Amino acid sequence: MNQDDNHSADQPRQPAVNNGNVTTGVAGLDDILGGGLVEGGLYLIEGMAGAGKTILSSQIGFHRVAQGDMVLYVTLIAESHTKLLSHLRALSFYNADAISNRMLFVSGYHELIRDGLPGFLALIASTIKASRPRFMVIDGFRSAREFSSTELELSQFIHELSAFVNAARCTTLILAPLSGNEPHPEHTLVDGLIELNRFNTGMRRAREIEVHKLRARDHLLGKHFFKITENGLVTFPRIEALPANDQGTPDFKSKFGFGFPDFDQMLGGGVVRGSTTTLIGPSGIGKTLLSLKFLQAGVERGERCVYFGLYESPERLLAKALSVGIDLAPAVQDGRLAIHWHPAVELSIDELAVELLTAVRNVNATRLAVDGIDGFFQSANRTERFGLFLNALTHRLRDAGVTTVLTEELPLYGDPAPPASLRASAMTENIVLMRYLEANSALHRVVSIVKQREGAHDSAIRRLTIDSRGLHLSAGFIGATGLLSGHPSIPPAFAVSDPGARA
Numbered sequence: 001m002n003q004d005d006n007h008s009a010d011q012p013r014q015p016a017v018n019n020g021n022v023t024t025g026v027a028g029l030d031d032i033l034g035g036g037l038v039e040g041g042l043y044l045i046e047g048m049a050g051a052g053k054t055i056l057s058s059q060i061g062f063h064r065v066a067q068g069d070m071v072l073y074v075t076l077i078a079e080s081h082t083k084l085l086s087h088l089r090a091l092s093f094y095n096a097d098a099i100s101n102r103m104l105f106v107s108g109y110h111e112l113i114r115d116g117l118p119g120f121l122a123l124i125a126s127t128i129k130a131s132r133p134r135f136m137v138i139d140g141f142r143s144a145r146e147f148s149s150t151e152l153e154l155s156q157f158i159h160e161l162s163a164f165v166n167a168a169r170c171t172t173l174i175l176a177p178l179s180g181n182e183p184h185p186e187h188t189l190v191d192g193l194i195e196l197n198r199f200n201t202g203m204r205r206a207r208e209i210e211v212h213k214l215r216a217r218d219h220l221l222g223k224h225f226f227k228i229t230e231n232g233l234v235t236f237p238r239i240e241a242l243p244a245n246d247q248g249t250p251d252f253k254s255k256f257g258f259g260f261p262d263f264d265q266m267l268g269g270g271v272v273r274g275s276t277t278t279l280i281g282p283s284g285i286g287k288t289l290l291s292l293k294f295l296q297a298g299v300e301r302g303e304r305c306v307y308f309g310l311y312e313s314p315e316r317l318l319a320k321a322l323s324v325g326i327d328l329a330p331a332v333q334d335g336r337l338a339i340h341w342h343p344a345v346e347l348s349i350d351e352l353a354v355e356l357l358t359a360v361r362n363v364n365a366t367r368l369a370v371d372g373i374d375g376f377f378q379s380a381n382r383t384e385r386f387g388l389f390l391n392a393l394t395h396r397l398r399d400a401g402v403t404t405v406l407t408e409e410l411p412l413y414g415d416p417a418p419p420a421s422l423r424a425s426a427m428t429e430n431i432v433l434m435r436y437l438e439a440n441s442a443l444h445r446v447v448s449i450v451k452q453r454e455g456a457h458d459s460a461i462r463r464l465t466i467d468s469r470g471l472h473l474s475a476g477f478i479g480a481t482g483l484l485s486g487h488p489s490i491p492p493a494f495a496v497s498d499p500g501a502r503a
Contacts, residue, residue, distance in 0.1 A: 022135070022171045025063025025093075026056065028235035028354075031242065032209065032224055034217035037192070039134075040166040041215070042158075044141075044174045044186055047196030052207065052228050053175045056196070057137040058088055059232040060173070064135040065098040072133035072170075073105045074124065076112060076140035081105040092231045104131050109140075112147055117157040120144065124161070128168050136165065141176035145184070155185040162189060191215045199223075199381055204346060206381045209235055225348045225381070236350035240385065240392040245399045255455075256367065256403045258290065259297030262473035266449050266458040271430055273366075275454065276394045276404045278373075281434030285445055286466055287407040288312070290432075291369035292321045292328065293471060294405050298367040299331035305367040306359050307339045310375030314339045325470040338363050342375075349380040353393055360402055368397065368404045390427050412436075429453040434464070447473070 022037040023030055030036045037043060047053045061071045075081065084105075088094045099105075106127055112120045128136070138144075148154035165172045174190070178197065187193055193213040199206045208223040220242070226235040255270035264270050271277050279287040291307075298305045309317065314332075317339065321328050331337035340359050342352070352375075360368055373390070380386050397404050406428065431451040437444045445464040449457040463474035 023063070023067070024060045025066070026059055026233050026235060027231075028224075028226075028237050029209075029233070031237045032211060032220045032235060033214060034219040036217075037171050038216050039171055040169045041191035042162040042165055042172050042174070042189075043192040043194065044176060044190045045194045045196065046176050046178045048178045048198070051178070051196035051198065052226075052233055053196060054084070054139060055088070055091070055228060056233050057139065057173050057175055059091070059093050061103060061135060061137055062093045062095055062098055065095070065102040069102070069134035070131055071098075071103045072127060072131060072136040073103065074127075074136065074138045075105070075107050076109055076120075076138065076143040081107070090230065104133065108138075109143065112143055116147055117144060117153060121157060121160060121164075125164060128164070128170060132168075133170055136170050136172040137175065138172065139175045141174045145176070151185050155189060158186045158189040162191070187213075192217075196226075197223075201381050204381065206348065225350045227348070227351070236348060236354055238350060238385070238389070239353050239396065240388040242392070244392070244395055256294075257297055258294045259300065260290075260293050260471055260473075262462075263290075263293075263447075263471075266460070266462065266473075267430075267452065268455045268457050271403060271452075272454040273403050274398050274401055275430060276397065276406065276428040277430035277432065278406045278408055278428045279432045279434065280408045280410055282410045282412040282436060285434040285436065286447075286464060286471065287434060288317075288371050289321070289324060289326070289466065289471060290434075291371055291405045291407055292317075292326050295337060295367055295369050296321075296326050296328060296331075299328070299336040303336070303366045304363045305331075305337050305369075306363060306365045307337065307369050307371065308356050308359065309339070309341050309369075309371040311372050312341070313343075314341055317341075324466055324468060335363070338365070347379050349376050349386075349389060352376055352379055353389070356393075357396060357400075360397070360400055365402055368402050370404065370406045372409070373406045374409045387427075394427050410435075 020039045021035055022039050022041075024033070024036060045053050045057065058073075061073060064071050073081075075084070085094075085099065104127070106123070108120045108123050111123045115122070124136075124138075144157065145154065148157065161172070174186070176186075178195065179187075190213075192211065192215065195210045195212060197208050197210070199208050207226050207228070209226050210223045211219045211221075220237055222238060222241055224235055224237050224241075226233055228234075254273040255268075256273055257264040257267075257270035279290055281287055288309075295305045295307060307317070312320070318329055318332070328337055332339060338359060340355065342355075356368075356370070359365070376390070377383065377386050380389070394404065429451075430449070430453065432447060433450045434445065434447045437446050445466070446461050447464045448461045449459065460475075465472045465474070
């Protein structure tokens with residue numbers, strides 16, 4: 001961490017004016033906390049062993065040092081400070097200069113054993129008076145619980161500690177093991193209660209943070225995903241819990257085409273700017289290629305576009321597009337098209353959303369293709385929230401003025417069973433349904449506009465062919481019924497108008 005050039009080691013930075021707000025410096029956490037902690041507040045952080053309590057408190061401590069605060073770290077565990085710091089050295093927020101200049105480590109273990117809670121409180125009071133820290137961490141509060149003879153004694157200790165740190169304007173974190181549903185007197189006396197926990201789903205494990213209580217802050221309710229990286233904790237507020245901006249209004253007079261004249265004609269000229277369209281169909285039907293046509297039409301107009309995929313690498317994607325005459329390599333090279341790809345690894349749905357929205361914001365994109373919205377569903381630790389999540393995500397994309405195309409997978413063969421997940425199509429303005437039709441020992445692709453909320457569209461079912469020259473549409477099918485259901489009824493005299501489709 002860099003200090004201002006005008007301040008040397010023997011001339012510490014003056015604390016920044018925070019107007020009573022103490023930021024944590026932890027990505028996403030201040031959003032969950034409603035802006036940060038309150039100056040002079042007393043906060044209890046509970047979590048099981050290995051949940052990240054020490055890393056979180058240390059990360060906030062080093063951030064407060066960077067803001068000019070003196071930080072006091074008090075331990076009630078037998079572990080030496082040298083061992084504690086050795087575990088933190090691998091993290092990017094660790095700053096050896098801060099430890100020698102603005103961060104003080106004190107052990108209260110022996111005072112607690114010898115003099116109990118009153119002796120420990122006296123040590124804290126004398127240290128605060130001598131060093132005047134603005135931020136303090138008390139690590140190992142389990143020992144304080146064990147050395148209190150009664151709940152009344154522990155309550156009195158918490159009450160006196162709270163009053164003292166408030167008077168000293170020293171924001172304080174107490175770290176304790178997870179108590180579960182068991183009530184403790186400190187829960188009602190502290191200004192905030194934050195829980196770090198783990199959630200299990202199958203073989204996956206995910207870390208979650210929840211703010212149960214926070215005085216003087218309009219914090220986000222519920223559980224939020226976080227992970228521990230080389231940069232420390234990174235938290236991801238649930239997108240559906242964040243306040244909506246309601247700034248983006250679709251431009252009903254402006255339409256974005258796919259650069260595919262016959263298909264654009266089916267759409268009545270294109271899709272409304274700022275709308276969301278779902279391309280839904282089985283594997284290999286042409287959903288990805290149709291979404292790439294949409295992006296190609298944008299880059300040819302000089303727009304900034306983003307492709308966000310979960311299944312195909314950029315190299316394979318560009319080669320696939322080029323094989324049907326869609327050359328996107330120049331747009332990637334000059335920055336008009338940004339390709340973001342995530343291989344099949346364990347990712348959080350909230351992490352994906354942050355990366356997607358960041359990618360759109362970084363290039364100021366007007367068009368977006370999300371290839372494989374099913375991958376978001378598979379990344380959801382709690383699948384019951386997927387509907388709210390998707391609704392919030394598409395809303396934010398509209399707010400950003402982005403016109404979005406999503407691809408969603410259907411079973412390869414007609415499946416009479418109801419879908420296991422909420423369809424993305426239920427959240428979008430436009431639905432394009434693509435199906436295979438088996439006729440005369442051959443498979444045919446068919447496409448139809450099922451829904452277009454802001455305009456008239458052609459309801460015909462048309463044949464889609466794909467070859468080295470691109471994508472082509474026929475005039476339509478005649479005579480067959482049940483094409484889009486996956487269970488067509490074909491009369492003996494099956495006919496396809498314009499079967500060549502420009503071939």
